[in-house]
Amino acid sequence: MNLPASFSKNQNAFFWRCFNSWLNVAEGGKRGGKNVLITLAYCAILEKHPSKIHLIAGVSTSTARLNILDCDGYGMMNFFEGRCRLGQYQNRDCLYVQTPTGEKIILVSGGGKDRDERLIKGNTYGTAYITEANECHPNFIQEVFDRTISSPDRKIFHDLNPKAPGHWYYDILDFHEKQQDADLRYGYNYGHFTIADNMSISDEQLRRILKTYDKNSVWYKRDILGQRCIADGLVYPMFTEERIEPDAERQYRKYMISMDYGTRNPTAMILWGLCNGVWYGIKEYYHDSRKKLFQKTDQEYYDDLCKFAGDLPIDYIIIDPSALSFITLAEKNHCFKVWDADNDVLDGIRHTAQCISDGTIRICAVCENTIKEFGLYSWDEDATEDRPIKENDHAMDAVRYFVQTTGIWRKKSGRTLF
Numbered sequence: 001m002n003l004p005a006s007f008s009k010n011q012n013a014f015f016w017r018c019f020n021s022w023l024n025v026a027e028g029g030k031r032g033g034k035n036v037l038i039t040l041a042y043c044a045i046l047e048k049h050p051s052k053i054h055l056i057a058g059v060s061t062s063t064a065r066l067n068i069l070d071c072d073g074y075g076m077m078n079f080f081e082g083r084c085r086l087g088q089y090q091n092r093d094c095l096y097v098q099t100p101t102g103e104k105i106i107l108v109s110g111g112g113k114d115r116d117e118r119l120i121k122g123n124t125y126g127t128a129y130i131t132e133a134n135e136c137h138p139n140f141i142q143e144v145f146d147r148t149i150s151s152p153d154r155k156i157f158h159d160l161n162p163k164a165p166g167h168w169y170y171d172i173l174d175f176h177e178k179q180q181d182a183d184l185r186y187g188y189n190y191g192h193f194t195i196a197d198n199m200s201i202s203d204e205q206l207r208r209i210l211k212t213y214d215k216n217s218v219w220y221k222r223d224i225l226g227q228r229c230i231a232d233g234l235v236y237p238m239f240t241e242e243r244i245e246p247d248a249e250r251q252y253r254k255y256m257i258s259m260d261y262g263t264r265n266p267t268a269m270i271l272w273g274l275c276n277g278v279w280y281g282i283k284e285y286y287h288d289s290r291k292k293l294f295q296k297t298d299q300e301y302y303d304d305l306c307k308f309a310g311d312l313p314i315d316y317i318i319i320d321p322s323a324l325s326f327i328t329l330a331e332k333n334h335c336f337k338v339w340d341a342d343n344d345v346l347d348g349i350r351h352t353a354q355c356i357s358d359g360t361i362r363i364c365a366v367c368e369n370t371i372k373e374f375g376l377y378s379w380d381e382d383a384t385e386d387r388p389i390k391e392n393d394h395a396m397d398a399v400r401y402f403v404q405t406t407g408i409w410r411k412k413s414g415r416t417l418f
Helices: 009-020 034-048 061-073 116-120 138-147 169-182 203-211 218-224 298-309 324-333 345-357 368-374 394-406 408-413
Strands: 023-028 053-058 084-089 092-099 102-110 127-130 155-160 188-193 254-260 267-275 278-287 314-319 338-340 361-364
Touching: 009 023, 009 034, 009 188, 023 034, 034 061, 034 092, 034 127, 034 155, 034 188, 053 061, 053 138, 061 102, 102 116, 116 138, 127 138, 138 169, 169 188, 218 345, 254 298, 254 394, 267 298, 267 368, 267 394, 278 298, 278 368, 278 394, 298 324, 314 324, 314 394, 324 338, 345 361, 345 394, 345 408, 361 368, 361 394, 368 394, 394 408
Parallel strands: 023 155, 023 188, 053 102, 053 127, 127 155, 254 314, 278 361, 314 338
Antiparallel strands: 084 092, 092 102, 254 267, 267 278
């Protein structure tokens, strides 16, 4: 059995409160040890729980497996090593566990989509652990509350990273916090954690991690400080004039092109070159059909792509997968390898901000439209959830597609493909 790092004083206090609380919520920044902390408390409670059927869940079953069953090698599979096996129960994925109080069946479910709550109906659960709870659907969260009502020792666990203060999930926490304030025996256990609570991270590692964040960004406030905050202002405030690279001759060893395809909206392409561990946005293509007063066909855009690439050995063209007709044309011509872009907006923005801050990507001065959009691309301050305004975002999408799809943001851990 792998042994995790020691708990911080804050984590230790939360852990012991779990045994006398029915609703346990761990919120806070990235790498704050929330998953390991709750998983260990959850496993310890399962050992003596009288019920047989239990539930773990996440946005998807794969998320539940990764965050709870595996949990960086400290999950349920580790805790119950030699006493558990993966299997099926009534055609549902589950983990069978042998405990001093008999065999437990822990169903594994996804809860990120509307109507996912149907997946867990029909059972009463003794306990439930939902990872990344505020990413799940509200109906699923409510169904879990309902399905544990008759448990002889009701225990619900949530872990989550912070969102904007107006997010729907905080209405749930506000209610239970008021109940706890009115009755200290109510059983609501809330803990807030940051990376400083993670005893497995050395001071030197922490200093290196902090250097990759812009302290003015929403990601620093959420990921590092664990704060609930509104995403406002510019999406990339860290992109200043100092980040703009002069046009110069460099010895690039790899090339790629990322593309945001539009018909009535602008089409943007960025040529990327890798030199000394840095990806440079070397030049751009930008066609705004509304301003130019004419709309191009797929074939015309493909011809422009070929001219834009020239004779350079392009490894991949990264394109938004929604541009189906253009992708079909590009693949049919066999001139370029097409890579469907990962269009995860928020993770893509977070990782792009990281790459700007740590210098993994640089934009050359010739990319005038891209630089202009960096200065205009803003958060929608009227939205209840994080959402950038759908304006001045075409080159921004091309940048994001490149970063998120290639995984260059993983460079510091050595796991990137490039």
